[in-house]
Amino acid sequence: MPFPRLHLITDSFAVARAAVDAAGPELAVQVRVEDGVDDRDAYELAGKVVELCVGAGALCLVNDRLHVALAVGAGGGHVGALDLPVDAARRVLGPGAVLGATARDPGTARRAVAAGATYLGVGPAYATSTKDGLPPPIGPAGVAAVAAAVGVPVIAIAGVTAARVPELLESGAYGVAVIGAIGRAPDPGAATIELLKALS
Numbered sequence: 001m002p003f004p005r006l007h008l009i010t011d012s013f014a015v016a017r018a019a020v021d022a023a024g025p026e027l028a029v030q031v032r033v034e035d036g037v038d039d040r041d042a043y044e045l046a047g048k049v050v051e052l053c054v055g056a057g058a059l060c061l062v063n064d065r066l067h068v069a070l071a072v073g074a075g076g077g078h079v080g081a082l083d084l085p086v087d088a089a090r091r092v093l094g095p096g097a098v099l100g101a102t103a104r105d106p107g108t109a110r111r112a113v114a115a116g117a118t119y120l121g122v123g124p125a126y127a128t129s130t131k132d133g134l135p136p137p138i139g140p141a142g143v144a145a146v147a148a149a150v151g152v153p154v155i156a157i158a159g160v161t162a163a164r165v166p167e168l169l170e171s172g173a174y175g176v177a178v179i180g181a182i183g184r185a186p187d188p189g190a191a192t193i194e195l196l197k198a199l200s
C-alpha cells in the first residue's frame with residue numbers, strides 16, 4: 001500500500017474508528033493527546049487505535065511520545081521542534097519505522113530529512129483555531145518551497161479542508177493532515193470520504 005495521503009490527527013477513538021471504516025488502508029491515524037494526558041491514558045488509547053488500524057491495513061502513528069509508539073507497536077511517530085531531535089527519534093524508533101517531522105521552511109526540511117525523517121508535516125498552511133501559538137501561516141507558496149526542497153512526502157497541515165486540497169496538491173504537497181475537518185465534522189466518515197476524493 002502506498003504511503004497514505006490522508007492523515008487524521010485525533011485523540012478520539014470514535015473519530016478514528018469512523019475514519020478507518022471509511023478509508024481503510026488509505027488512511028494514517030496519528031494519535032495526538034494533549035500534554036496533560038498521562039502516559040497510561042495515551043498508551044491505552046494508542047493500543048486501541050493500533051488494533052483498529054492493523055485490522056484495516058491503515059497506518060498508526062503516535063505524536064510526540066515515541067515510547068508509547070514502541071510500546072503499542074505503532075507504525076511510527078511524529079516529532080516537532082519541542083520533541084526529540086529527528087536523529088534521536090530515528091534511533092529510538094529504529095530504521096524501519098515511519099518517522100514524521102515538522103518543518104515550515106526548506107532549510108529545516110532538508111535537515112530533518114538528512115536526520116532520518118520519512119515524511120514532513122509542513123505548515124501551518126493556513127490559519128487554524130485548533131492549536132494555539134503557531135507562527136504565521138505559510139500558505140500554498142510556503143508548502144511549495146518546502147516540497148521543492150525535499151524528496152520525501154510533504155503532508156500539509158493546519159486549516160486544511162477538502163476545498164483547499166487542490167491548491168495544496170498543486171503546490172507539491174503529497175497529502176494532508178487534519179484535525180478539525182474530520183474530528184469536528186457532523187459525520188466524520190463522510191468528511192473522510194470527501195477528503196479522499198479531493199486527494200484522488
Ligand SMILES: Cc1ncc(COP(=O)(O)OP(=O)(O)O)c(N)n1
Nearest residue numbers: 063078079080081102121155157177
Ligand atoms: C503531520 C503532522 N504535521 C505536524 C504536526 C505538528 O507536530 P509538532 O510540531 O510536534 O506539534 P504537536 O502536534 O506536537 O503539538 C503533527 N503533529 N503532525
Ligand SMILES: Cc1ncsc1CCOP(=O)(O)O
Nearest residue numbers: 128130131158159178179180
Ligand atoms: C497539530 C497541529 N500542528 C500544526 S497545526 C495543527 C492543528 C491542525 O488542526 P486543523 O486541521 O483543525 O487545522
Ligand SMILES: [Mg+2]
Nearest residue numbers: 064079080083
Ligand atoms: Mg510535537
